[in-house]
Amino acid sequence: GGLALAIASGVALADHGATEPDTIIPVEADRPANRMNDGKCDPAGRFWAGTMAYSGAPGAGSLYRLDPDLSVTVMLSGVTLSNGLGWSPDHQTMYYVDTATHGVDSFEFDLGTGAIAERRRLIDIPTEHGLPDGMTVDSDGGLWIALWGGGAVHRYLPDGTLDLIVD
Numbered sequence: 176g177g178l179a180l181a182i183a184s185g186v187a188l189a190d191h192g193a194t195e196p197d198t199i200i201p202v203e204a205d206r207p208a209n210r211m212n213d214g215k216c217d218p219a220g221r222f223w224a225g226t227m228a229y230s231g232a233p234g235a236g237s238l239y240r241l242d243p244d245l246s247v248t249v250m251l252s253g254v255t256l257s258n259g260l261g262w263s264p265d266h267q268t269m270y271y272v273d274t275a276t277h278g279v280d281s282f283e284f285d286l287g288t289g290a291i292a293e294r295r296r297l298i299d300i301p302t303e304h305g306l307p308d309g310m311t312v313d314s315d316g317g318l319w320i321a322l323w324g325g326g327a328v329h330r331y332l333p334d335g336t337l338d339l340i341v342d
Contacts, residue, residue: 176190177189177190177191177193177197178190178191179214179216179222179241180196180214181211181212181213181214181224182196182199182211183210183211184199184201184202184204184210184211185199185200185201185202185203185204185211186199186200186202186211186214186222186224186241186247187199187200188200198245200241200245200247202224202226202239202247203226203237206226206235208228208229208230208232208235209226209227209228209229209235209236210226210227210229211224211225211226212224212225212226212227212236212256212257212258213225213257213258213259213260213309214260215260215261217240217260217262217269217284217286217289218262218266218286219286219287219289220243221240221241221242221243221289222240222241223238223239223240223241223250223260224238224239224241224257225237225238225239225251225254225257225258225273226238226239226254226257227254227255227256227257228255231255231256232255233255233275234252234253234254234255235254235255236254236255236256236257237249237250237251237252237253237254237257238250238251238254238257238271240289242289248289250291251271251291254273255273255274255275255276256273256274256275257272257273258272258273258274258307258308258309258310259271259272259279259307259308259309259310259311259320259321260272260310261310261311261312261318262284262312263284263312263316263333264312264314264315264316266284266286267283267284267286268281268282268283268284268333269281269282269284269291270282270297270310270312270318272307272308272309272310272320274306274307274308274323277299277300277301277302277306277307278296278297278298278299278300278307279296279297279298279300279307279310279318279320279331279335280294280295280296280297281294281295281297282294282295297331297335298318298320298331298335300320300322300329304322304325304327304329305322305323305324305325305326305327306322306323306324306325307320307321307322307323308320308321308322308323309321313330316332316333317330317331317332317333317338318330318331318332318333326342327340327341327342328340328341329341
């Protein structure tokens with residue numbers, strides 16, 4: 176019924192066509208050296224977004240989940256540069272990029288509750304290929320990862336195998 180936007184100070188909610196947000200939900204108001212970065216809705220409509228330090232300080236950020244009741248939950252801490260998010264077509268796996276780790280992690284995902292568990296490394300991206308940034312998952316479960324500084328998008332199979340490079 177509208178838009179959820181990760182803005183520097185938190186999450187802004189706005190109706191379609193609005194010129195100003197209706198609601199701003201502060202995130203990390205006690206940490207002015209941090210800002211929100213990338214965000215995306217999960218298959219149930221919850222908004223996920225992460226933070227990072229303006230300075231790029233390692234481990235200063237977190238990944239948050241905004242639920243329909245507007246409660247905000249810390250899902251991961253110790254994040255450096257929160258970026259790409261995606262979910263498998265069967266909604267049982269969540270994929271996550273913390274750019275500073277040079278890879279993609281996967282989690283077991285509970286669609287009903289939004290809980291994540293069993294973090295594991297799925298993909299390691301060599302530094303010379305660029306840094307993992309934004310990500311989406313296609314209907315076949317392929318992970319498309321934009322590589323900042325690498326001038327390419329890589330597609331990986333759900334098992335983490337590199338499948339395609341688009342320069």
